[in-house]
Amino acid sequence: RHKFWKDQPVVQMDENVNEKKIGAIDQEKTVEEIKKKPFSLPSHYEWCVVDLMDDDKLHELYLLLRDSYVEDDDNMFRFDYSESFLRWAMTPPGYHPEWHIGLRLKKTGKLLAFIAGMPISLWINGKVHHISEINFLCIYQKLRKKDLAPLLIQEATRRINKKNIFQAIYTAGRLLPKPFASTTYYHRSLNPKKLVHVGFSYTTKLMTIPRLVKKNALPSKVKNTRLRPLQESDVESGTALINNYLKNFKVSMYFSEEEFAWWFLPREKVINTYVITDPESGNVTDLVSFYTLNSSVLDHPKYKTLNAAYSFYNVATTVELKELVNDVLILAKNENYDVYNCLNIMDNQDFLDDLKFGQGDGLLHYYLFNYRILPILPKELGFTIL
C-alpha cells in the first residue's frame, strides 16, 4: 500500500505533525536543480500538452473525463464536467499551458491520461503562499493498475518545480497519506422524485415520495429581492469582501481582483454568483455562488444526467447566511437543478440542518504536497476545489 507515496514529500500516515515541523518537507531546491527532461515513459506512450484553447483537444479531454473520471462508491454516477467548465477551471489568470499534461498512445494518438496544475494563492496560517493546485488526474478506465498515476504526478511536479513552485494543494475522495482536513458532502434535494428514481436518494416507510416532495418544496420567489447577479462593476468591492472573510480561516483561497473576476463573474451553466450591494456605497455586502457540475447516471433506462449545483463561496454580512443560501436554492431549483451539493467547510454547518441538507456517503480529503501543517477542522477551511 502507498508504495509510491512513501517516497514523496507528503505527511505519512503514521506521522503526527507538531508545531516544530510546520513548513516544507523537502530541502529547498533551485530551478537549476530540476531535471530538464520529462520522465521517461514505456515506449508506446508519449507526453503531450493538451491545448485547452483548441476546441478539438478540449473535446478529447472532455470525453476522457466523461468516461473515466470520478464515480461515487457504488459506481452509479460519474462526474460530467462540461467543456466550457473545464476551460474555465484550468485557464485562470497566470495559467501555464504546459501544466495541462496529457499522455497519448503513440500509435493512434489516443488521449489515455491527464493531470492539470493551476497557479493559485493560498492563505496558510495567515500568510499568502503562491503555489499550485492539482486537479483532474484521470487515467482511462481500461488502463488502470498499470501505475501510470505516479508518472503523471512526478511529471506535473517537475513542470511545476521548473516555475519555482514547490508546493501543491489537492483533494481526493480516497484516503491517501495524509489529509490535513477531511470534509463531508451534504445534499439538498430540489427534485426529490427524480433523485429517488435514479438512486441518488431513497424513500423509507415513513418518507414516501409525496412526503419527500412536500418536505423539499421551496417558494417560487426569493426573499431578498435585492439579490442580483454579480457584474463587472462589483469586482473591486467583491474582492475586498471575500478576502476579508477568507483571511480568518487557517487554510483558504486568496483572490486578486483579476482572479476574483475570473472565478466569480457569471458564466452560463458554469458559475453563478449573486450579490447584495449597499444602497449608499454600492459595495458588495453579501455574496452567494455555486458552480454547475452534472453527473452521468450510469446504466439508467430513462435518465442520463443528474443536474447538480455545488456551493462555491458564500459571504453574509447584512443578511443571515441561511437566508442567502435559501434564496440560492430557490434560484437553482428554478433553473432546473436536481440537487444542491455542499461541503461542511467554512460556515456551511450553520445552515445545513435548517435548510434540509442531508449527509451524503462521500468524503473529500484535502492534501498539501511538500508542506506540513497541523490538521484542521472542516469549519477552519476556506478553500473550494472544483
Ligand code: EN5
Ligand atoms: C478531484 N478534485 O462520492 C477529486 N459523491 O456524498 C474529487 N453521494 O453524490 C473527489 N453511492 O450521498 C470527489 N446521496 C469525491 C466525491 C465523489 C462522488 C461522491 C457523493 C457525495 C454522492 C450521493 C449518491 C450516493 C449514491 C450511492 C448521496 C444521498 C443524498 C440524500 C439526499 C436527501 C437527504 C439525505 C441524503
